Amino acid sequence: MSQQTSVLYDVPGPRQRRITLIGSIVATVLLAVGAYFLIYRPLDDKGQFSMELWGPLVDPSHENFSQVWDRIGFGLKNTLTAAVLAIVASLVVGTLLGLLRIQLKSLTRRRFTGLATPLAYLLRGLSGTLSAVTRVCVEVFRGLPVVLTIFFVARGFPEFGISFDSLWYLVIGLTVYNSVVIAEILRSGMEGLPGGQAEAAAAIGLSPAQTTRMILLPQAFRIMLPALISQLVVVLKDTSLGFIISYEETLNIGKQLIGVLDNPIQVYVVIAALFILFNYSLSKLAQYVQRRLSRGRKSAGTSAPQPPATALVSQAEGGGGGGGN
């Protein structure tokens, strides 16, 4: 924040500090009055602060307290299971997809000299087509709302006579979308590396596959780690979409609780607080990692390649879909 103020304002002098202090007091009073009349009063008028509604959630001596939190704990466990499975699956699939796209791209540039002419043309055509197909797949799945991928998976698979638990529908739906995003993150990370890295690897005799595996991929992972962690926040948020296919995650449990306790606002406040807690700590972790990385990079004499736009963009996607680029 201090850095923020220094962009737009000079360091305040005594007069400016006085004005700021008065402004702060006035703003605090106005905000308090506003909060009282616009938020507290309407809520209080409807009796939303009564212990009857809050009791089962916050009062340990309430008869339903342990039962309610048992259910919420169950929901949290389901949410985390789905999130972890989706994250692992999309990391694996995303890495493979990113590698595939990079390899295909370099294949399309190759001319296959030394082979018979028709064979060379065939191979070039083949790699070109494959590259185009993967590109289209990436664009399509990145452009589709993740709600719909989950919905399509849950509806579409039974059409072909394949049916799983709703957990797996959720995981597959999330993986389809997030692996594409992760593939793009890794690909842009690898393409953003200095060209000298790949050239040096080629010069010491590594094959293209070895170059990717031993030189490019580790560095891409490192540079893109903050973006990848923010993507995890998105996955965690998106698991809340499981309610569409009636997977019993936190939000769905909340709905069931509301059906019994009839206190929507209170239950949602608690669930929102839980989500905010988890995601906030994850995004703090992302920031910490980014700081560590940029510190480590300085010694190499290059400025850290920053992916702030990607991080911001991927954050925006939570709860339903993804950003374009």
Added chain:
Amino acid sequence: MSVLIDKFDVFAGGFWLTLQICVLAAIGALILGAVMAVLRISPVPPLRAVGTAYVTVFRNMPLTVVMFFAAFGLPALGSNADFLRIPVLDSLFTRLGTDLPYFRFALLALVLYTAAFVCEALRSGVNAVPPGQAEAARSLGLTFGQNLRHVVLPQSWKASVVPLGSVIIAMIKNSALIGFFGVVGDLSQTADQLTSAEGYAFIPVAVGISIGYLIMTVPLGALLDRLEKRQAVAR
């Protein structure tokens, strides 16, 4: 595949409704996000705290929870979000004025959620302006307003456009959620309606719905790509 031709008007209607809510929500989110960004960069600490709290809360909450709040919390308070029946707008976008409040609830949730990201995009744009620019402007004797208008905002705008666009694309995709919160007739609800209630085959309907969303997201994404490349060259 015949469902795509037979029910073309249904798909088109769904597309139109989704487009409507996206336009409305984008306008609302840009306004609210700009207000929040101003709060976040204001020199008064309490206002800054409000902006920061808003962004932290809405950025870390799934949109689904915001939607639930709007669709089930507001009725519990006895509100139908009637304040969104804005006189001129509701004759233009008829769904705003209907008696069923779900369109308004969904719009409210989308605006609240997206505004947090708009705020961050705008703020990161202001942060991207080198401090020396504002300092130079001050030392030339430009007032705060002149400084903002002639020096800071034009440059921050350049840095904000691409993130803002991505936020809007994300919002279009997030709008698919409204069909699951009681809004009848948008693209995602159309899929449900056609397959489960009217018994059409699933795959063609899914293809139609996907095309509907891709029409909105892919060109915008391509546009952003071009903008980004041009900016990279300009820098």
